[in-house]
Amino acid sequence: MIIIMERDATKSNIQAVIELLNSHGFKVIAHEGDVHTVIDALGDKTTLSPARIEAMDGVKQIKFIREPFRLASRDRKSEDTVIEFSNGVKIGGANRPVSMVGPCSVEENYDGLLQVAVAAKELGCQFLRGGAFKPRTSPYDFDGLGELGLQYLRKAADETGLLVVTELMDSTDLDLVCHYADVIQIGARNMQNFKLLKSVGHCNKPVILKRGPASTIREFLLAAEHIMYNGNEQVILCERGLKSFDSAFTRNLLDISAVPVIKKYSHLPIIIDPSHGTGQRYLIEPMAKAGLVVGADGVMVEVHYNPAEALSDGKQSLSIPQFKEVFAHLNTLIDTLHLEKSSTLSDVE
């Protein structure tokens, strides 16, 4: 790291910083500039937190050379992480992008869920998604069926040969959710719920980690790092849209560039969610295509047997006929891209 001292830092301020660094085994070089003294320090930041140095008198700012995430970094592992399921489905690397579809919430009508699952299987999707425990901005909204929802998901997936993705909202439900799910989802609002990250770090199921609506890419990869650091390296990142100053036409601003940026700096797979990412049914197809074309390892899309009666997120859900149309188009695109998947990312550095 590089420590920039204030213009009015005293010699003893500078000396104190250097001594602390030396005492922790850092290699130190100081330069006296016209205005600022700059101290270069090479060493192990796990033994001396930069925050301690930042708080010392006369320190203006610290600049970091390395990214703060390590396990998630391509610097550590240059080949793509591929996550494989018992039925042979794979996510990441040169594999065909996967599809995760289903209703926002699992609802009372099991048959409606099954209809979605049947259509999903027909279209070549691999995962059935749905919420049994729902985070809701307002307490007056439907918050999920709980365990019954998990049972419905498992049953519909088993009947059709799909895998189950569902959200875990609280560490106390971990065993319950693991019992029914093949992939555990951490929602955007919980991206920095560190207790929850730690708990899924201790389980042995793949985890989909959704990017928080106001999270930087660095914070996103650090949240993945929490899971990996606790022992679970099967992390699938999911870009699902950012909060922006313009919410007149879209609910969120889907950050398509996050896909190639993360591909460059991390080895983890990343999928996109154009349903939450835009909040608009008519944007699902174009934005799914945009995600795929920049290299996303999959898409997550909300599908409901009757969006006009959905208890949540109907506006951004596809009906089954719409789903069939959109995914026929996406499959065509995926077929084309898969043939030349290695060229979707630019060689231009």
Add this chain to the structure above:
Amino acid sequence: MIIIMERDATKSNIQAVIELLNSHGFKVIAHEGDVHTVIDALGDKTTLSPARIEAMDGVKQIKFIREPFRLASRDRKSEDTVIEFSNGVKIGGANRPVSMVGPCSVEENYDGLLQVAVAAKELGCQFLRGGAFKPRTSPYDFDGLGELGLQYLRKAADETGLLVVTELMDSTDLDLVCHYADVIQIGARNMQNFKLLKSVGHCNKPVILKRGPASTIREFLLAAEHIMYNGNEQVILCERGLKSFDSAFTRNLLDISAVPVIKKYSHLPIIIDPSHGTGQRYLIEPMAKAGLVVGADGVMVEVHYNPAEALSDGKQSLSIPQFKEVFAHLNTLIDTLHLEKSSTLSDVE
């Protein structure tokens, strides 16, 4: 609510919306405009979720007349909520603004904590704050002493006659934290951790709810609504800074206007946290003053016996001598304002 139909909505689309509204007891009036048909609907949204209507064919957008929060709204309760503690301390209404001070994290050195508590008492502060469980962006950072931290806080507060504020990060720790704390804090990153909000809704301790770094005021009040809806009306809001496009000089952008806005739309007390709100020691005093002058019911400030050795947030913590200087100035300001507190908010509507 007002439902705006798409320009190409069919007569049967419009009819379907009207019938659904009628079937739920809404009073409905439709206007055919040049471009859009507009449907006014008056009725009880708890029986028919607007999201269901939004998902119907031909619906462009729904506009709401009333704010979605109810229990937290001044429409329901026009007088200020005042929260009173067993030792007579009061927050909210025409009461003198309170002060909550202490280290970011409680650390091993109990004596350092006690020094802060002693100084706090001398300066007329009412609350000792500190984290025993710390949310950390990176897994490589210090994450708190756990129960030992709670014991230290309680002990230092009892020795000096202060009340304890500390953060709850997971609902499984609720009883533990309640055992030691007088006020439970919900951190900014957990503002929409609905399980956690529900759990503190069931306890009988006052709750400080910190605004999420990218939360709108409406989402903030809806998060308070979750707590209130579950039975706990003793909610203290805390503005602690928003994520912004400019993080070169401040860690967050402290939204001072949130204080008078929330005072207008809600009866709940609101305090400000200039330490997290700016991330800069030199901004604590001016921004605390700004918050007080617009009507905040208190300030929360990080104080550490030796910021340069703090395991977290040292950069934004005051040392004890700095704390004494800053709070002498704040007390002078509070003294002046308290005399005329009713005039701090504008009569101009």
Add this chain to the structure above:
Amino acid sequence: MIIIMERDATKSNIQAVIELLNSHGFKVIAHEGDVHTVIDALGDKTTLSPARIEAMDGVKQIKFIREPFRLASRDRKSEDTVIEFSNGVKIGGANRPVSMVGPCSVEENYDGLLQVAVAAKELGCQFLRGGAFKPRTSPYDFDGLGELGLQYLRKAADETGLLVVTELMDSTDLDLVCHYADVIQIGARNMQNFKLLKSVGHCNKPVILKRGPASTIREFLLAAEHIMYNGNEQVILCERGLKSFDSAFTRNLLDISAVPVIKKYSHLPIIIDPSHGTGQRYLIEPMAKAGLVVGADGVMVEVHYNPAEALSDGKQSLSIPQFKEVFAHLNTLIDTLHLEKSSTLSDVE
């Protein structure tokens, strides 16, 4: 429009609003709700500014039914606007997406510019772009060659059979720029420079209007409206990235969804600029693809004969060999998409 009165609005407040609306020929219906009185008003907003009503006593908020842009709206003109040049090149509608390439600034080395133009022609690009007058955040940076730059651009374009795109920064240069350019560009920082918009509204050259880095889509289309209102309907919109809270890996956040959103609400063509939109060379190819796949009518990309010696924006410019590689890929993608261009946008509404 719909006028929502404050909960404490008096009968005479309500009456005053109704009377003003009536006196301007609006058709008015008022509803008394539990909390708020709501007034629906149908009429011509050009005769009575909503801002006047908003300022009246007792008015809480106005909600609008129609979008504020009219000339730019699809409500007024449902077919796509196509802009045609004297050499037969067309932008918009079902036409093949166009390419606009060249250096950020035109520099002293004419030969370098010509090399770019030659390569552009070979790759099927239609436009040579370059700045003769440069907006620079810092006064210490290179700010362009002025008229000499315009002459170089014209000459290189004429030698190779390309059209010239260049930025106009001040209305006093209008005639000069029109003399050399085929398309006039209004830069992102000038999107709301209304004098400039008015001046290009009076000329008869097509205008590329870049979206401001913090402009909503509504503001963007209103800026186009300024140009159209002053007589020039040949407006090409350009999405070039928004300011975001995360600038660690990209200079701006390219809003890919703006393309299909604008296609839905406006008939104007829209292109994307992945160079400014990301600020990173390696992101140009994937983000150009993303823009094309969602229906953009063209791409604008910075190409320099030697980026490492460019006086501006070298980091986000392609070298000529990189340009050839990237555009070979884009052309392949365009060829595929062009065959089925009508299906790039979703039929799902």
Add this chain to the structure above:
Amino acid sequence: MIIIMERDATKSNIQAVIELLNSHGFKVIAHEGDVHTVIDALGDKTTLSPARIEAMDGVKQIKFIREPFRLASRDRKSEDTVIEFSNGVKIGGANRPVSMVGPCSVEENYDGLLQVAVAAKELGCQFLRGGAFKPRTSPYDFDGLGELGLQYLRKAADETGLLVVTELMDSTDLDLVCHYADVIQIGARNMQNFKLLKSVGHCNKPVILKRGPASTIREFLLAAEHIMYNGNEQVILCERGLKSFDSAFTRNLLDISAVPVIKKYSHLPIIIDPSHGTGQRYLIEPMAKAGLVVGADGVMVEVHYNPAEALSDGKQSLSIPQFKEVFAHLNTLIDTLHLEKSSTLSDVE
């Protein structure tokens, strides 16, 4: 500056950077780290643009030690800039904060303007503000009286002994505006209209530069630098609110912390505009107080003789009776603060 090389940068990449730096007289030190090579370079950036280095092969990122603004920096001039007018009014330093009031736009009714000016003089305000040329988001809105507006302003100011502040929107109007105005305002939307900045840099009137709604503090000070670099050091900064993700209750988010941050890094005076900064009449008083208490050198407030008939910004304008009430409160606050102005900013560094 510090140049961080990519992890896969070659020895010849590194050598090329070092040679270029050496050839421009920079003092260079290179460190080979575990992952990245880091090159420290001390020298004059006006001779070698960092953008050139950034574009070289193998360069990951450049980090700067010094702020890019120089003339505006406190590093260059530690004492506060004070701007003095011929009638003895002073802005900046230890002087009493000034008040600039008047309608958003100057309108046909001269008498209404005069009423505002008379009230302003009575309340001790020093400046009459008003727009003769108005930037308007929509072309359908009133855009000002032009020169007649300037004449009205001058006349009303002369009759009452005030100074005139008015906005310049286009460099072609410079002489005209200078003829009537005492202070030239550059609007927020023109903060990076560099031609305009250059033109006011050549005149000898003080300039109020409003912060762009999405401008960082660094960009804001660089815009001031443009004016100063062209010869005019009489720049008054004005914070007027930022674009945010929450516009439900306020039009903009007024960045109160910008005042003490700018006071620390620049010697220029800074005022705040709570009218545009919030867009809400009831927030003018509290936010003006917040600005004053953190050290603003003045406030700018919209006042209209009849806000309900204002052609622009009525919602955020005070009526004359409201103005009298609010400024009586502000004057009381200013009186108190003036006595101890040197203590409004924290000594805590």
